[in-house]
Amino acid sequence: MTPAIPAIPVSGEMLVSAAAIAFGVAPRAVRTPNVDPRGGPAMDARQALAWVMQAVVDGSDKQRARLMCAPSGAAFARLAARAEARRASDAQFRIGADGLLAGVIAAGRLGLSRQMVDIDPIAEARRVQRDPLRAAKSLPVLTIVAIVERLLVLDDVAAQAAELLERMDAAGAAIGDAGAEAAADDALSVSRDALADELGALGYFDNPENLES
Secondary structure (H helix, E strand, O other), X not given: OOOOOOOOOOOHHHHHHHHHHHHOOOHHHHHOOOXXXXXXXXXXXXXXHHHHHHHHOOOXXXXXXXXXXXXXXXXXXXXXXXXXXXXXXXXXXXXXXXXXXXXXXXXXXXXXXXXXXXXXXXXXXXXXXXXXXXXXXXXXXXXXXXXXXXXXXXXXXXXXXXXXXXXXXXXXXXXXXXXXXXHXXXXXXXXHHHHHHHHHHOOOXXXXXXXXX
């Protein structure tokens, strides 16, 4: 079972970054709800992080889910339960999950989480827009990185939205041709899932269906 540990000061940024480092994936992969259900480092990281968060983060599963962009409290609980089951049967995963827990506890007790506060890149970008010259003199490096990362992700989202619209047009044109219609529907589904992944990782879904397998 998840160990009972007194709550320690942590932030979503710290937790996601720690899981990414522990399992060798990008933070963006840890935040993506619809990672490959067949497994892999990103799924390992999400499951281990959910298990760790149940131990160190006060609040409900729904509140914990928001910190790691899980679609819902129930989806978060499933991730944590899978991690608990895997710890009993998968030695490599247990080492990774336990190492992540130890690292998060140490960082929290040392106060390192204060240096990794959750940054709202959109709010920071608006602050820059209001007073560019002043912001240029005072903007922390981590804030700049967060704004750049969000910009690049939104560029990907725009490209995927454009592709989705093209495939919607193709699906409409294929109506009446059974073979073409099926192929267009499949392509549309792929585009929809890719776009949903990106939006879920950005935290735009509060309760999306079928994003966490």
